Amino acid sequence: MLCRKLLSRTGSLKCVRNAAHFTYQPQTPPAHLGETNKLNMFQSINNALDIALAGDDSAVVFGEDVAFGGVFRCSLGLQEKYGANRVFNTPLTEQGIIGFGIGAAAAGSTAIAEIQFADYIFPGFDQLVNEAAKFRYRSGNEYNCGRLTVRAPWGAVGHGALYHSQCPEAYFAHCPGLKVVVPRGPIQAKGLLLSCIRDENPCIFFEPKILYRLAAEEVPTGTYTIPLSQAEIVRQGTDITMIGWGTVVHVLLEVAAMAQEQLGVSCEVIDLQTIVPYDAQTIEASVKKTGKAMVVHEAPLTQGFGAEIAARLQEKCFLHLEAPVQRVAGWDTPFPYIYEPFYLPDKWRCLDTVKKLMDYM
Numbered sequence: 097m098l099c100r101k102l103l104s105r106t107g108s109l110k111c112v113r114n115a116a117h118f119t120y121q122p123q124t125p126p127a128h129l130g131e132t133n134k135l136n137m138f139q140s141i142n143n144a145l146d147i148a149l150a151g152d153d154s155a156v157v158f159g160e161d162v163a164f165g166g167v168f169r170c171s172l173g174l175q176e177k178y179g180a181n182r183v184f185n186t187p188l189t190e191q192g193i194i195g196f197g198i199g200a201a202a203a204g205s206t207a208i209a210e211i212q213f214a215d216y217i218f219p220g221f222d223q224l225v226n227e228a229a230k231f232r233y234r235s236g237n238e239y240n241c242g243r244l245t246v247r248a249p250w251g252a253v254g255h256g257a258l259y260h261s262q263c264p265e266a267y268f269a270h271c272p273g274l275k276v277v278v279p280r281g282p283i284q285a286k287g288l289l290l291s292c293i294r295d296e297n298p299c300i301f302f303e304p305k306i307l308y309r310l311a312a313e314e315v316p317t318g319t320y321t322i323p324l325s326q327a328e329i330v331r332q333g334t335d336i337t338m339i340g341w342g343t344v345v346h347v348l349l350e351v352a353a354m355a356q357e358q359l360g361v362s363c364e365v366i367d368l369q370t371i372v373p374y375d376a377q378t379i380e381a382s383v384k385k386t387g388k389a390m391v392v393h394e395a396p397l398t399q400g401f402g403a404e405i406a407a408r409l410q411e412k413c414f415l416h417l418e419a420p421v422q423r424v425a426g427w428d429t430p431f432p433y434i435y436e437p438f439y440l441p442d443k444w445r446c447l448d449t450v451k452k453l454m455d456y457m
Contacts, residue, residue, distance in 0.1 A: 117442045118350060122281065131318070133314070136311060137281060140282035141286065142174070146174060148206065149174060149177075156207060158185070159193055162185060166212070202241045214251075216259075217248055217300075228273070231298075242298060244298040247303060248303065256305075262395070262431055266395055275370065275372060277291075277369065278369070280307075280367050288321075292324070328367045330365050331352050333365070336389070341368040345367045347441065348446065351447050383409050384416040387418035392425065394440060395425060397423060398428050402423040
């Protein structure tokens, strides 16, 4: 994201911020998935919810304002199609939304909850980490709430400031019993969300909200899933492995192109897709090939999920590493408003890290 100073009609200077700090890189859908339709990301999520409701009479969608479509319109038209007993509003209580979802899933329903912003998931933190994550374990697998999926808009959006921009995936990655997933675009959003809904474990599905309307792709119209816990190599390379998830993947793809053009450096870009349980084998194999690695995420640096990946690579790939594993992340501050362009791990910070890795002796 850039800040440009323009002269207003009154003669004073004003700051205008561009809508995004990256260039979206659309994906071509796999040919075997057949017919496609151009959808942006909120439409692809809506399509996934529609498929889930149509194929499972026990499925219910609920949360604050979902009856009219939700703040980002992801549930638009679903109550009209499936009725108020299956798509309905809840009171403004995240703890209650998740607690209700746990009960519904334990009773046999496919529960799809929406938390209006990931920043507001914390009142429901106890329900997720102390109830949902442990439900199966504490009963010796006699009962569970594995049919619970919690959706939440996530990440920087350009104007969200401290209460509408956070990336809380690392909080939940530390809790055994939950799966945490972040898509990078419409094709992944539909396939990964359907996988979460059908998975036998409670899943948290974080949706990069800046991509809801910005990202558009030819999305397969039929039902398909993308396996959880499977990373995707979205660009092949030989010199540096770059690992990210969500919006950051598009930053890294742009950086990889810049590195190739300006520095002659070949970068491999990996979209982790599932934060936990994550695909360690794919990233380890890549780093053993390249000898250098960087992990990038929007969340603050300290105790961010990049620290787990860096530690894993140090442990498993130590004899193959030609430079210390690098992390590029948000700063250890609350998410700022006017200083968002300086907070985010943009292409310039990432390109500097590429140079640092290549210059390491």
